[in-house]
Amino acid sequence: MKGAAGETAGGLGPVMWRPNHGYDDVSTKTLGFWLYMLSDAMMFTALFAAYAVLGHAMNAAGGPLPGTVAHPTHAFTETLWLFSSVLAYGGAMIALKKGNRVGVMAGIAVALLVALGFLGSDLHEVTRLFAAGATPERSGYLSAFFALVFYHGLHVIVGVAWMLVMLGQVAVFGLSEAVVYRLLNLRLFWHFQAVMWVFMFTFVYLRGAII
Amino acid sequence: MRGFLRWGRARAVDSGAGGRWPRGPAGIGARRILRWLWPGTLLTGCAPATTRATFWMLDPKGVIAATQTHYLALDVLVMLFIIVPTGALIIGIMRRYRGGRGGAYDAHWDHSNAIEAVVWGIPIITVGILSYYSVKAIYAVDPNRPAVISRAAAAHPGRPPLDVDVISTDWQWVFLYPQQHIATVDRLVVPVGTPVRFRLTSATVVNDFYIPQLVGMIDVMPGMRVRQALIASRPGTYEGFSANYAGAGFSWMDFETRAVGRGVFRAWVKKVQGGSRRLTYAQFERVARPTIDVSAHVSYYAWVEPGLFRHVVTEVRDGKTYPTPMAMTENMTAYLQSRAAQASAH
Amino acid sequence: MLVHIDGPWSPLLGRLALTEIPYKNPILVGTFLFAVVLAVVLVGLTTYFGFWRTLWRDWLTSVDHKKIGIMYILIGLVMLFRGFIDAVMMRTQQAMAVGPHSAGYLDAVHGYLTPYHFDQIYTAHGTIMILFAATPLLVGIMNILVPLQIGARDMAYPYLNAVSLWLTAAGAALVMASLFIGDFAHAGWFGIVPVMELPYSPGVGVDYWMWAFQLSSIGTTLGGINLLATIVKMRAPGMTWGRLPIFTWASLSANLISLTTFPVVTVALALLALDRYLGTHFYTAGLGGNLMLYNDLFWIWGHPEVYFVILPAFGMISEIIPTFAEKPLFGYMGMVVASLGIAGVSWGVWLHHFFTMAAAPAVNAFFSITTMAVGIPTGVKVFNWAFTMFRGRLRFDLPMMWASAALFFLLVGGLTGMMNAFATNDYMVHNSVFVVAHFHMMLLLIVYAIFGGVNYWFPKVFGFRLEQRFGRMFFWLFTAGTAVVFVPMFTLGFMGMTRRLDYVAFPQWQPLLDIEVVGIVIYVLSAAFLVAQLYVSLRDRAQNRVGADAWGTSRSLEWITHSPVPFYNFAVTPEVHARDERSWRHERGLDDAAPVVYEDIHMPCKTAIPLGLGALGFGLAFALVWRIWWLALLCSGAIVALIVIRAFMTGTSYTIPARDVEKMEHDRKRGAAKPARAQVPGGSPAPVLGGGT
Ligand code: HEA
Ligand code: HEA
Ligand code: CUA
Numbered sequence A: 001m002k003g004a005a006g007e008t009a010g011g012l013g014p015v016m017w018r019p020n021h022g023y024d025d026v027s028t029k030t031l032g033f034w035l036y037m038l039s040d041a042m043m044f045t046a047l048f049a050a051y052a053v054l055g056h057a058m059n060a061a062g063g064p065l066p067g068t069v070a071h072p073t074h075a076f077t078e079t080l081w082l083f084s085s086v087l088a089y090g091g092a093m094i095a096l097k098k099g100n101r102v103g104v105m106a107g108i109a110v111a112l113l114v115a116l117g118f119l120g121s122d123l124h125e126v127t128r129l130f131a132a133g134a135t136p137e138r139s140g141y142l143s144a145f146f147a148l149v150f151y152h153g154l155h156v157i158v159g160v161a162w163m164l165v166m167l168g169q170v171a172v173f174g175l176s177e178a179v180v181y182r183l184l185n186l187r188l189f190w191h192f193q194a195v196m197w198v199f200m201f202t203f204v205y206l207r208g209a210i211i
Numbered sequence B: 001m002r003g004f005l006r007w008g009r010a011r012a013v014d015s016g017a018g019g020r021w022p023r024g025p026a027g028i029g030a031r032r033i034l035r036w037l038w039p040g041t042l043l044t045g046c047a048p049a050t051t052r053a054t055f056w057m058l059d060p061k062g063v064i065a066a067t068q069t070h071y072l073a074l075d076v077l078v079m080l081f082i083i084v085p086t087g088a089l090i091i092g093i094m095r096r097y098r099g100g101r102g103g104a105y106d107a108h109w110d111h112s113n114a115i116e117a118v119v120w121g122i123p124i125i126t127v128g129i130l131s132y133y134s135v136k137a138i139y140a141v142d143p144n145r146p147a148v149i150s151r152a153a154a155a156h157p158g159r160p161p162l163d164v165d166v167i168s169t170d171w172q173w174v175f176l177y178p179q180q181h182i183a184t185v186d187r188l189v190v191p192v193g194t195p196v197r198f199r200l201t202s203a204t205v206v207n208d209f210y211i212p213q214l215v216g217m218i219d220v221m222p223g224m225r226v227r228q229a230l231i232a233s234r235p236g237t238y239e240g241f242s243a244n245y246a247g248a249g250f251s252w253m254d255f256e257t258r259a260v261g262r263g264v265f266r267a268w269v270k271k272v273q274g275g276s277r278r279l280t281y282a283q284f285e286r287v288a289r290p291t292i293d294v295s296a297h298v299s300y301y302a303w304v305e306p307g308l309f310r311h312v313v314t315e316v317r318d319g320k321t322y323p324t325p326m327a328m329t330e331n332m333t334a335y336l337q338s339r340a341a342q343a344s345a346h
Numbered sequence C: 001m002l003v004h005i006d007g008p009w010s011p012l013l014g015r016l017a018l019t020e021i022p023y024k025n026p027i028l029v030g031t032f033l034f035a036v037v038l039a040v041v042l043v044g045l046t047t048y049f050g051f052w053r054t055l056w057r058d059w060l061t062s063v064d065h066k067k068i069g070i071m072y073i074l075i076g077l078v079m080l081f082r083g084f085i086d087a088v089m090m091r092t093q094q095a096m097a098v099g100p101h102s103a104g105y106l107d108a109v110h111g112y113l114t115p116y117h118f119d120q121i122y123t124a125h126g127t128i129m130i131l132f133a134a135t136p137l138l139v140g141i142m143n144i145l146v147p148l149q150i151g152a153r154d155m156a157y158p159y160l161n162a163v164s165l166w167l168t169a170a171g172a173a174l175v176m177a178s179l180f181i182g183d184f185a186h187a188g189w190f191g192i193v194p195v196m197e198l199p200y201s202p203g204v205g206v207d208y209w210m211w212a213f214q215l216s217s218i219g220t221t222l223g224g225i226n227l228l229a230t231i232v233k234m235r236a237p238g239m240t241w242g243r244l245p246i247f248t249w250a251s252l253s254a255n256l257i258s259l260t261t262f263p264v265v266t267v268a269l270a271l272l273a274l275d276r277y278l279g280t281h282f283y284t285a286g287l288g289g290n291l292m293l294y295n296d297l298f299w300i301w302g303h304p305e306v307y308f309v310i311l312p313a314f315g316m317i318s319e320i321i322p323t324f325a326e327k328p329l330f331g332y333m334g335m336v337v338a339s340l341g342i343a344g345v346s347w348g349v350w351l352h353h354f355f356t357m358a359a360a361p362a363v364n365a366f367f368s369i370t371t372m373a374v375g376i377p378t379g380v381k382v383f384n385w386a387f388t389m390f391r392g393r394l395r396f397d398l399p400m401m402w403a404s405a406a407l408f409f410l411l412v413g414g415l416t417g418m419m420n421a422f423a424t425n426d427y428m429v430h431n432s433v434f435v436v437a438h439f440h441m442m443l444l445l446i447v448y449a450i451f452g453g454v455n456y457w458f459p460k461v462f463g464f465r466l467e468q469r470f471g472r473m474f475f476w477l478f479t480a481g482t483a484v485v486f487v488p489m490f491t492l493g494f495m496g497m498t499r500r501l502d503y504v505a506f507p508q509w510q511p512l513l514d515i516e517v518v519g520i521v522i523y524v525l526s527a528a529f530l531v532a533q534l535y536v537s538l539r540d541r542a543q544n545r546v547g548a549d550a551w552g553t554s555r556s557l558e559w560i561t562h563s564p565v566p567f568y569n570f571a572v573t574p575e576v577h578a579r580d581e582r583s584w585r586h587e588r589g590l591d592d593a594a595p596v597v598y599e600d601i602h603m604p605c606k607t608a609i610p611l612g613l614g615a616l617g618f619g620l621a622f623a624l625v626w627r628i629w630w631l632a633l634l635c636s637g638a639i640v641a642l643i644v645i646r647a648f649m650t651g652t653s654y655t656i657p658a659r660d661v662e663k664m665e666h667d668r669k670r671g672a673a674k675p676a677r678a679q680v681p682g683g684s685p686a687p688v689l690g691g692g693t
């Protein structure tokens, strides 16, 4: 059919070759990012499993127990920080749809600042705990607790760095294809990290309040 | 057949503590050459009396080991029923269709519902059968509550079980007899026909407590307590060792298990109780210091601090360790030389 | 927060000191001299043939999936050799150190290796063989084949592909570095806690093991993402799921495993690192740690990992057998379901590696059953291979020899695996050499499939066949060696011999241990024939040139393009009509259906950044091993910087005009004298680092 290019040497018969067969670059990259998130989710799962295993009173080794370490009220303010940041990034995505370059940059900038707020709040909490003697090397339970907190915090730090880079990229390249798929992947990443936080809130902080 | 499984009995009970190896040079002598010929003797079914070779796995001397061996044989039999015909099928097809000689070459045949059903069906059925036996066997020898031991004990109500607490260190075995208040290092003595109940823990790293002819492996873990049980059904000396790598001295970490008559056991306990060494916790800490026991040294304690086992578990849970000094890991040459010198001076 | 360590430490060099170089150990000094001589020879040859430029432009900076695959395979072979030497040392030590009166040499009490040295050897052997030999060999083969089998131009992310390669290479380099600087772990390839905790492993060995493992596992995770995305997104038109070549299905299943389980081992090792560096209590016995957690996390990866390596091996066997039976694969759908089934079940069996940990009987029962259930899909595969040969026209060329021998290893390994899976048997044989023999059957199956696959696809990649006469000798000797080493090992298992014994207390095992040494000698002989085979193949390559279809009866899509494969794989994307596209075209006389119209081809540019990332990864890991904090910070910073720089780079791909493609294709047709470089798969004139031509 369609075009001599596809035909066999004889002219008739089945199509053997397909010139200009295109690949959808953006969706390929997005799929890859989903796969990456799957593997990252496995890391979180493993850490949650470690937390579950080390979350018994025995693992506190006489040190602080979940109830005294994991404060749901404080975690709730942290949740607010994070969700506002996600919301702000959503604003950037709306601007992206409209092709509004300045809007995109503004949205990212806000998301970035709010994320810094989260990090500050996180840091404050951690220093408070450290000051109270609840350090990772105190007990198996605290090791697992801080591993989760730090691993999530690492995601926020990476997200902040990534946002900085994207601010630069939007400024330099505008909304080119490469920039757009990176913005989309960053959106995925930012949501992912927030979802993981929700799990932490539920399994670490709320549960900690009950136990 | 049974005979071949049994030849080369475990080595006879020797007299005292300490020297456990037949003394004298081994080198390249007649015995060594005999051993060389050993696979040949395997085929003809008669073994030279000097060979101490034993298929421990197929030569159980205790209730638990016998149950395990029984299920092993069952499992292998079922498996052979399917693996051997499969192998034969593959070889047959390979021979028949080599170079298309089998005729009936069919360039497109790649599907048959009937065959596919059989191909899925056979393994499913086999796995079903094996699963049934596997579960049964697991409950029969469950280290926490071995059904076969309970049954055997019920048959002989007059024999109260013997308790033995086992503590592994780097790299020795400490056996505590709480009822008798005695302890041994690297030597286990149990009465024949009596249930022996173990509690096991480790002062340092994980080991595997294993006496092939009496009982299967159980992990011995620091800060934790596991259980195991056995009944020896015949007197004899059986080798036991750690099966789980535990650091530099692991290869030397074996102990003899002597299963003796109940009268002999009582006499042995008396003898040990008559000794002078006492195993307090402080003394235990000295025993538990990393030592590679290349000369297979056995020691006995006439008295043991009550609650020592639990004390060790608690201390380990609270963070007690017996660190391996750098000199015994990075460069243990000097250390080993000194041990070897000690051994030969012995 | 940092834990206190024994021994000296300086800010500049960390724990590193001149005394860490084991110049007093004659074995290591010998190895070092060997390595130096080898390096000098290699550098000399490279210079003599003026190969430096090619090496840099066509290999080290390449993002071509075929070259990356070849480099993976080279790493795998080098490490296979290293693992082999380790095996030789283990076997000779265990034969020498039998009984209380065996002699000791080189300061050892018995044999010639001190316990700690021996322990490092088996740890290195296991780690190397699984992570740095089998895995790279298979990943390399998947890298080369998957894009070709689905008619793609390259992997979905060629740049990421190169990053994966260099991370793996960095891990391998780290293992090798541990030979001459410091020492390696001594706690087994799967690591044993708390032996790996600081009190029991105060040196740097465990750190080497941990970071090398970490680098390669990150590389493999990224590689898994890449292969999955490639298979999902890059298939040629007409390549439906029902037509996917079986090897590609196997790769898909395998990489589903790697994607979901490698992250778990990354966490397992990261927590160990926290224990060793920051003094946390994840796996300690005291202060609330739980050492069983490590076993769970590790084996949740560890068991699936063995299926990650076996599935591609099964895939290769499934490709080789139909070609040499001249028949399509029997029960294609069943094979696909079986592959996915093995991948799926692999997740739920990990506990069989510690049946002896006194879990509740219900737990052991559950895992015993799930483990045995793996026998079902595996059995289906065996039977389907048999029925593929049924009514066939079998030819036993070299690839087929390797593949069919592999079937028997599967039967023996499977039988013994099922014996282990029967939990009460495992109470007897766990940690015995019976288990060691079981998994060597399985892992040698992989080695067999790899040798089969290499023989089978070599002509596709390099354009000429491997020599067969020495190849056969190698096959037979290798098989004999395997039999003579591992049959006694099974026997020793029944005699109660446990694994990892530096010193063997019981003299009744001596005869069998001696026989195993004979097997090792046969192995060494066989390796000589392998070298001969490679040498003769290279020498006579002109006679052994092949066309697109090297074996005359090949079936899948990769056989319709030229051998060696041009750097753009297919001049024009092929349209796929059938499961066995090559056979389909062949039967309709369409072998020569060349494209009439050519198109511009877009290709990714070469780049040195992945190599840089690998080097920095090595630097970071080395710094962490020796606790040289400034170097660790520097390398981390440089890694971040490189990633950001790459993000700002433009012009990372270039275009080959349709005209040029047509010309290259015609040149090939006419067999015109080609520049030597074009003989190299994917030999291409592309620029390094951006700037399209
Ligand atoms: C893929 C995995 C793999 C492979 C192929 C092998 C291959 C071999 N292994 Fe190994 N082995 C393991 C994985 C593997 N092993 C693991 C995981 C362990 C457990 C470690 C632990 O306890 O922690 C182990 C442990 C182990 C032990 C256990 C010691 C003990 O615990 O007591 C022994 C002892 O004999 C052994 C021997 C051998 C031998 C003789 C071979 C032979 O088959 C080797 C045959 C030779 C070759 C395969 C090389 C041929 C190729 C070349 C020479 C390359 C040429 C190169 C170029 C041309 C560039 N292995
Ligand atoms: C590629 C590697 C590979 C593969 C494919 C397998 C396959 C299997 N393995 Fe193995 N295994 C290892 C590599 C592998 N293993 C390694 C490296 C270790 C030890 C690590 C260490 O400790 O260092 C190990 C250890 C190991 C153990 C732990 C032993 C111990 O430490 O105590 C167990 C226990 O269950 C086990 C079981 C099995 C089973 C049931 C299979 C099954 O998948 C086998 C299925 C195949 C068949 C059954 C044959 C073909 C089928 C038929 C012909 C159909 C009909 C048959 C039946 C239905 C019965 N393996
Ligand atoms: Cu397993 Cu304690």
Ligand SMILES: [Cu+2]
Pocket: C302, C303, C306, C350, C352, C353
């Ligand atoms: Cu397994």
